[in-house]
Amino acid sequence: MIHGHGDDLYKYKNVEMNFSTNIFNHFDHSRLFAYLSEKLPLITSYPEPAPASLERAIARQTGVEADCIMVTNGATEAIYLIAQCFSGKTQHILQPTFAEYGDACSMYGSRIHTLSKITPSDRFGNNDTVWFCNPNNPTGTVTDHDVVSAVISNNPDTLFIIDQSYSHYTLKRTLQPRECTRQGNVLLLNSMTKDFGIPGLRLGFVTASRRLISLLRSHRMPWSVNSLAICAGMFLLKHHEDYSIDTAALCSERERVGRLIEELGIMTYPSDSNMLLCRLPESDAATLKEFLVASHSILIRDASNFETLTPQHFRIAVQTREENDKLIKSLEEWMKQ
Template identity: 35%
Template sequence: MFQGHGDDGYLFNQPLKADFSTNVWEGGSPAGLKDYVFSQWDKVHRYPEVLAESLTKKIAANYDFDEDNVLVTNGSTESIYLIAQAFKTSRSAIVIPAFAEYEDACRMHDHELSFLHWDEFKEGNLPKDGLLFICNPNNPTGAVITDLELYVKKYKELLFIVDEAFIEFTLSITSIIGLTQKYDNVVVMRSMTKAYAVPGLRLGYIIAHPALIQRFKALKLPWSVNVLALEAGHFIFEHSKNIQLPIRQMLQDKEGFMAALAGMPILIHPGHTHFFLAELTAGTAAELKLFLLEKFSLLIRDASNFRGLSPQFVRIATLSAVKNNLLINALSEWKRIV
């Protein structure tokens, strides 16, 4: 799915006043990151490390793991496609609604696919073997699974592919990266771009048992992580203790934002992240998206292309109070015409 993601404002020939479609941290990149990365510009005159070895070492040391447990990637999307390729023609289940790249990557590599609704997963109705892709916290709903280890321990023949791209945006759960040291049926994908607001750099990593990492590494293209992304990764890990999202304030702001939307023609689905899913009670997501773009230069995420969701679903990220009010006022206008 090359089109249909959030943050697709570049497709529209107009400046945006606010982008509610992306779930990247709106506060911008960490202080000092831009200057540091630009100071490393001369390194682009040489090839980057073949497998981002120095950053691999730094990430492993951060978690007190062996380097064999880590694979640095060109964002979570490369991680997803590497995993799908490594298990070509396998049986895979995807917990839905979910990021479309899981399905696209599995179809590209001839997986036998099935789909498991979030509620079915929570009830324990899991496949006995194969692969299972789950995003926790979930995109687009913001829902969380708090007891994943129970499932990992019970379904030993099932390989859990856990996407933690939004783990920094919740207080309801913590990372399960530590489980990769106890179980060989857990793969954790992490993104380094959403919480640090540098999605254009493309940077992420996989944590898993060494045998799995070796399997993924055997398929990885050389130099897939460019030198500036690599340097950004070094900066982020070296300053990680000083780079903390104001998550409590973000979640508090979200509650106020949702409360202000209560009188609008939308049904808000509660979640545990700064973004949330909303279901229109009049009109479609595509119609609302176009209306907001043309009349107010605001962008929301049409969530109708998430498997399991209807054309009435949108995903909205919480931004600043000023920007949130722009959307509240625009939806008041939408309410009058639908």
């Protein structure tokens, strides 16, 4: 899907508060900017054909072997590579969720089956793959770690693709890299984009067994990760303490914001992260989005194009308390019209 994602900031000139992305927008990148400015001469040469140096650095940090890590041009490149590698399988996708899972599988002609939930009693076959996002986008909910572990163990011949791009934004327990390398049927997706607030650089990585990573690597094209992105990744890993996310504070603020939005007559859904899925009682999210941009320089995510959702659905990710209060005041103005 080219159009219809959140963070479509490029369409607007006057946005001052961005709630449309699931990323916290207030990291201090000044040191990263200064570091990358010194690395600009690298753009005159080709990058590593495969970003092996960054893969080794991530492996050291996560405590797994470098042969179990594959760095990609954002998690989205990994999604399409996985869909290509396993195109002959039936793809089960937990909905509503990130559209690229289904789009990638459709591109390679796979059969797609929609799931509404995942339980330990679920049984899949050896020609099946199961995709889910944990925490999920757009709901922010987390499938319990024990449930995830049980369904993986109970289906050893089924491949599970688990996107944990937002794992730093929840207090709930999620899978750890070492757990996934021990399993022969799990591909774990992570996103430095979300962890460090750098969506424009496109950095993601996959953790899995050596066998699965070797298969994925055989399908990737050379030079997919550029030199500046590799340098940024190395810098961020070295200085990761400077980019810690106060997850508890964000989740507490999401609870507060959710209560206040409910008081306006707008439905909100349970969440375990910084995201909040909402539903208007009438009108539509697309109109609300344009109103907020034009009148208050606020950008939200029109969530109507997520499978199973409606034109009334929108999504936000909480930011600072001051910004959140401005959003609530703007929503109150909209609801009184």
